[in-house]
Amino acid sequence: MPKRKDQDGLYKRGDSPFWWASYTDASGARTRRSTQTADRKEAEALLAKWKLAAHQEKHWDAPPRHTFDELMLAYLADTKAIKRSAERDHYSAKRLYPVFTGRMLDSLTPADIRQYIRQRKSEDIQPATINKELRLLSSALNHAAREWGWVVSNPVSGRTLPEPEGRVRWLNTSEAQALIEAAAADPITAAYLPDFIRLALHTGMRRGELLSLEWARVDFSANLIHLAGINTKSGKRRSIPLNATARAALINRAGFRATHCPNAPWVFCNAGGQRIASIKRSFNTACRRAGLVDFHIHDLRHTCAAWLISAGVALAEVRDLLGHASITMTERYAHLAPENVRAAVAVLDSASRSGHASKEEKEVKRG
Numbered sequence: 140m141p142k143r144k145d146q147d148g149l150y151k152r153g154d155s156p157f158w159w160a161s162y163t164d165a166s167g168a169r170t171r172r173s174t175q176t177a178d179r180k181e182a183e184a185l186l187a188k189w190k191l192a193a194h195q196e197k198h199w200d201a202p203p204r205h206t207f208d209e210l211m212l213a214y215l216a217d218t219k220a221i222k223r224s225a226e227r228d229h230y231s232a233k234r235l236y237p238v239f240t241g242r243m244l245d246s247l248t249p250a251d252i253r254q255y256i257r258q259r260k261s262e263d264i265q266p267a268t269i270n271k272e273l274r275l276l277s278s279a280l281n282h283a284a285r286e287w288g289w290v291v292s293n294p295v296s297g298r299t300l301p302e303p304e305g306r307v308r309w310l311n312t313s314e315a316q317a318l319i320e321a322a323a324a325d326p327i328t329a330a331y332l333p334d335f336i337r338l339a340l341h342t343g344m345r346r347g348e349l350l351s352l353e354w355a356r357v358d359f360s361a362n363l364i365h366l367a368g369i370n371t372k373s374g375k376r377r378s379i380p381l382n383a384t385a386r387a388a389l390i391n392r393a394g395f396r397a398t399h400c401p402n403a404p405w406v407f408c409n410a411g412g413q414r415i416a417s418i419k420r421s422f423n424t425a426c427r428r429a430g431l432v433d434f435h436i437h438d439l440r441h442t443c444a445a446w447l448i449s450a451g452v453a454l455a456e457v458r459d460l461l462g463h464a465s466i467t468m469t470e471r472y473a474h475l476a477p478e479n480v481r482a483a484v485a486v487l488d489s490a491s492r493s494g495h496a497s498k499e500e501k502e503v504k505r506g
Contacts, residue, residue, distance in 0.1 A: 149174075149182050158182035162189060165196035165203065172206070173241040189243075205289055207239040207247075214279035217286070231272040234259075244280070249294045256300065266300040273299055307471055308438045309445040314431065315340055321428035322421070329421035330395065331407050334388040336425075339439035340446075341385040343461045345372060346436050350415055352406040354396070357389060366462075377462045441472075448472045 149158045157173050160182065164170045170189075174182040192204055211232050219225050238255055239247070252273065259269045277295035284291055310318065315336075322332040338349060348370055356365045362381040368374045381389070392406050403412035418436065426434050440461065447457050458469040 149179070149186060160186040160189060162186060163193065165193045175241050203289075205244050205283070205291070207235075207242045207244060210244060210279050210283055210291075211236070213287075214282055217282070227271065228275050231275040234272050235276060239276075244283075244289075244291045247292075247294050249298060252294050252298050256298070266302045270299045270302065307441050307445070308434060309442040310431070310434070310438070312446075314429070315442065317429040318425055318431060318434075322425040324428060325421060325424065329418070329425075331392070331415060332418060332421050332425060334391050335407060335418060336439060337388040338385055339436075340443055341382055341388075342379050343440050343443035343447075343457075344379065345440060346418070347372075350407055350418070353404045354393075354406060355404065357406065359386070359389075362386060371462055373462055373464050375462065377459070379460065444469070444472045445475050448475045 149160055152159055155173060156177050157175055158177065158179065159171060159173050161169065161171045170193075172189075174185045176182050176185070196203055215225070215228060215232060218228070222228065235255075238258070239251075242251075255273070256269060259272070273295050277293055280291050280293045280295065283289040284293075319333050319336050322329065322336055325332065335349060338344065339346075342364065344352075344364075348366060351370060352364070356367075356370075358365060364379040364381065366377050366379065368376050371377060389406065396403055396408070399410040400408060400412035405412070405414040407415045409415065422436050426432075444457055444461060447460070448454070454466060454469045454473060457463075457472070458466050461469070463469050
């Protein structure tokens, strides 16, 4: 590999097809970065541009410039403890990195974002996934401007893709009962599963909320489960009422705890008191036994919402129970309440009859 130059200039690295630049930044520190081009003249032009920017920052108080890599490292570190999507953010950052590494933030343009979208589409990546990646970049840029005072624009703004309507798969009551019975067929390795399914169906809680549920958050006297902001996807506290079925499922879990692991803090744990980390395998086995196709754990939550809406419960109440961030998320279930729409259009019949009656009255008076 050619020896790296310590003075200002361009050099090649054995692990990269591009020219790399070495120069002194505004603080006097040595900076080495990829030009992202194999063309020598383009690389020379970029190096001259970067050296000029460093000179302007040092002598004319121009705002400092920052790279994509600086942004991502700082943002992920800054939000690691407060974002529930931190793991997902790291995955999205890995997808962004090959395209934007080494780029100065002030050089990013809407054309770069459109090109990124085209590239990801060519790899058969779904719009929802591409949007997650772009929203990470957008959030990081906004955070840098708001929290750190960086002078950066946001070329992502307004450029996410339209996404298809979300999938809604739910069970009727007989299918749900078949699933619970299938889960009960494995009482040794997955004794917790029937109670997990009952609680999910009758509380609408997410998988993570249930698997991380502690007994300290279960209030049998008030028939409530209290979730703190750290336990919910939205980061907001909420309390979930227990009906008779949900309460019975928790009492079953309490009995298991008293027999096997009286000091365990977790509602869903094994006989040794360790928290159940995943139920995917046992749940999929139960679905196969029950003859259910294309049904996932999160669909238990959809089922709870569908049952509530079909029974006439208001969308706003379902939103509050499920902890949706907005009513828009709950509206995906609105089509399951046709009686509400039927009652609404019936008003038109009434208004129409009233109008005809008024016309007839006028005719009588004229007569």
